[in-house]
Every structure is written in C-alpha cells, then in structure tokens.
Amino acid sequence: MSSRINIARPQGASYSPDPHGIGNSRPSSGYRAADPEDPIEKIRAYSKQIEDNIEIYSQPLRPHLPAIGRFLIVVTFLEDALRIMTQWGDQLWYLQKHRHFPWGVSHVFLLINTMLVGSGAVVTKRHTEYAVAGLLGVVIIQGFGYGLIFDLNFFLRNLSVIGGLFMVFSDSMVSRKKLFAGLPSLSENDRRKYFLLAGRILLIFLFLGFVLQGKWSLGRAVLSVVGLVACGMVAVGFKAKWSASFLVVILSVFNVFANNWWSVHSTHPARDFLKYDFFQTLSIVGGLILLVNMGPGGLSVDEKKKNF
Template sequence: MSQRIHLNPNRGQVPFNQGYTPDPIATPGARSSGPRSDNEIVAKIQEVSSTIEDAIEQYTQPIRPYIPALARFLIVVTFLEDALRILTQWSDQLWYIQKHRGIPWGLAHLFLLINVIAMVGGSYGVIAKRFPEFSVLALLGVVVLQGLGYGLLFDLSFFLRNLSVIGGLLMVLSDSLQSKKKLFAGLPSISENDRRKYFQLAGRVLLVFLFIGFIVQGNWTTARVIVSIFGFIACVMVAVGFKAKWSASFLVTLLSVFNVLINNFWSVHSAHPQRDFLKYDFFQTLSIVGGLLLLVNMGPGGFSVDEKKKVY
C-alpha cells in the first residue's frame, strides 16, 4: 500500500541558509510522481485480487472436503466414457480399426480389450487412490496407444486436448506424492517432495493447452476475442503459478459454461454422426476441469510465483 504524506507545519520557518527545497508531493496542488501513482494502482489490484481470493475461500469452504474426490472422478470420466463407448460400439470399432487402420483381426480385438481394461482399471485406481502411480501410467499408456491406433497423433485438436488430460493425470500423481509425505511426516522425503514439485509444474502447464486450442481454432467473433483475451491471461497465470487458485477457478467457470453451450451433445439426434464427437469433447473438457479443480485444492506447488512470494 502507498504511504501517507504528512505536511510539516513548520515548513515555512526553515532558515534560508539551510538550503530548503519545497517538496513537490507535499505542496498543495502539486501532481503526484509517476512511481507513487504506479504503486497505488498495484496496491488497488492487489486489494481487489485479495478480496476475490477471500470470497472464493469463504464460499467454497462447505464443499472443500469433497473437491479432491470430485476432481479425481472428473479427471478419469473421459476414460470411463470411452471404455463404455468401445463396449457398446464393439463391432463398429473393430470395423474401423481393421478397415481404415489396417490392423489384423486378432490384434484389433486385443487392442480394444487392452484399452478397456487399462481405462477401467486405471480409473478405479485414481478414484479409490489405489496404486496411483500404476493407475496414472496405465491411463497415460491409453492416451499414447489410442493416438497410434486411431492415427490421431498429428491431429492438432486431439493433441492439445490430450496434453491437458495428461496435465490432469500429473496433478493426480502429484497429489498422491503429497499424501505419501503426510503418512511419513517424520522421515526424510526430499526426493518425493522434489518429484511432487516437478509434477505440479508440468501438470499445471499442460492443463492450459485445451484453452490454447480453443483460441487458435474456430471463427472469430467479438465475444470470442474477449473470452480469448481473459482466458489467455488466466492460462498464463496458471502456468507461472501467479494467483493460481484464483485463475484456475476462473478457468473452471469459463470452461464449464463453454462446455455446456458448445459441446451440448444431448441436443443432437442420436443417429447424427456429430453427436459422438461432441460427446467426446464434452467429457474430455470435464476431465480438464477436474485437473483445474485439483490445482485449486492443492495450490500451484513449489515452482511458482505464489510460492516464491512467501519466501521473499
């Protein structure tokens, strides 16, 4: 905050031989200096951001104990939906893989079966906090395997969305390492703590790639430009860890509204081919919202501006 200025009542009584120079800041009618004005603006911004953070803390307090479980479920919901899609469209999936991808009959069955088992098992492990490292590794393997199997590695939308999904999975891994540290609080855990910091850093950076994909794709309108500007600023804040909880909360709200308005698959006829694409995008966006919720609950981690501000 800016410092107050006190006028000296004896200012006019200073002898001439002491070389008195009037203070332009204290002189009535004089303009404030540039640095002081800048400090006042920064102080105002900090005051507003602190008020917003306090409001978020206050209004989310009743649901805070449930946020980690909800976030974990949302992160894996896209894998559960995909596993259900494969099982309910088994013959169509086989036909596509064999006809368009050239995978032989037996390998096509094995490919789909491995995907279903890995997605269901990995999702259960993440939700139940059982073997989180193996669960996350299984789901990461699914992302790579599907990219290769369906030939989507070089599709920009698929690539950016799955980077964000990977970011959410890394947040889960970081959270599991944090829980381990609490279990063995009396023992040295420097290596685990460092790993957790790196996973948090990588996770929050990758989480914002979905919104970057939203910015670079689609038709430009006035509303889209405004949303893109504010969303991009929030993404940068999340990536560097500056006011990370506030900016992640803003992105959760923005993506949730965007998801309902744009990826409204329920409004499309079940026989329309676009329905499956909208449904896939809808659940992937939910997974990324889950990753952001986990970030709100955990904080940005050691490698962040917020954490460095506590030190200095």
C-alpha cells in the same frame, strides 16, 4: 529473580527512546502503507477480495474437491470404455477396415483401451502410480491407433488430459525408500513440485486449442485474451488458485453450450465428436479443481512470494 531500578530523571528533561543513538534513525525503504487511490493497489485489494471469497464459498466443498477432481479427470476414460463396450462391432470394423489392424490385434487394442480398473483405482486412490501410468499409456496408444496423433486439436486436448493425470499423481505422491543406497534421488517434495509444474503447464493447452480453432468474433476475442492471461497465471503459478477457479467456470460454461451433445440426434455423426470433446473438457476441469485444492507447489510465483 529480577528487579527494577528507578533512576531519577532531571526535571524538565525530555524522554528519548534511544538516548545513545544506537538505533537506525533513517526512514525505512521497505513496504509503505498502500495508497487507496493507487490503481495498482485497487487491483491488489480487488484480487485479495476475490481470493477471500473463493476461500469462504469453497469451504463446504473443500473436503470433497479431491474426489470430485479425480472423478472428473477419469470421466473421459470411463466414457471411452462405455463407448467401446456398446459399439464393439463398429469399433472392430473401423480398426480393421480403415486402420488395417489384423484380426486379434484390434481386439487386444480395444481391451487395453477399456481402462475401467485404472479409472477406478484413480478415484479410490489405490495404486495410483500404476493407474496413472496405465491411463497415460492409453492416451498415447489412442493417438497412434486411431491416427489422430497429427490432429492439432486432439494433440492439445490430450496434453491437457496428461496434465490432469500429473495432478492426480502429485496429489497421491507418497515417500518411497531409495532403491539403491548411495545413489542420488529426488525427495518426495522435489518430485511433487516438478510434477505440479508439469501438470500446470500441460493443463492450459486445451484453452490454446480453443483459441486456435473456430470462427472469430468480438466475444470470442475478449474471452480468448482473458483466458490466455489466466492460463499464463496458472503456468507460472501466480494467483494460481484464483486463475484456476476462473478457468473452471469459463470452461464449464463453454463446455455446456459448445459441446451440448445431448441436443444432437442420436444418429447424427457429430454427436460422438461432441460427446468426446465434452468429457475431455470435464477431465481438464477436474485437473484444475485439483490445482485449486492443492495449490501451485514449490516452483511457482505464489510460493516464492511467501519467502519474501
């Protein structure tokens, strides 16, 4: 039970909320009210408005973002499998005549690269760890098998595809018991944040390849500078959802106009190269979509800001 005691105050005495001077009367040195006219505050308010709009307009798609991202990530592997099955004879001829693969080894190589099972497992979230490992192996052996490992554009694009696969692995990571008691091991959260960091960094290499190749113009220079800033934000995890969303839009528009393989005649040799670049870019867009859905993880500026 509690009671209140009314103490009479002398007439004319003013009320003091801290009569004994216990409280700190010094002005606060912390965050002060924002100045609406400050350019920095205007940028912060504008970026906050963009983030809010992204959250609002992405709500209808948000339940489907993981499935969309996963499908887009493996779409380049599905296209590879379709290409191998429809061009089996041509693929064998190229491997045996130009890459000097022995008969039989070339057949096994093509069968390994037909990763329909692994791609399906990624989309359906079944045995994702094994599926991601298999697809990573395909990316590596393709580079050596087709002799493209020293091609800078191919190398940067495949680094981004690997980043997308790391995002898939992070999205599907589940806790496992220690294999050996007493041995140190990373927790699920620790492993997840390291894979997210690696995935974020690797995803941006596609845009670096875009900057390094092609003819320069004023529009390309502006797009490159803005894109590199967004890539840096993704890598360090600063406004990661906003910057990843921006890159999704930029890469999608660029992909449609630059890699429009459907407008090239079916017998033209450039058609297959454009189609390959188109589907690889879609895979990297899928990785960025997963980043928008999951966030940048613990090793990021965004996460550190929450602790202050």
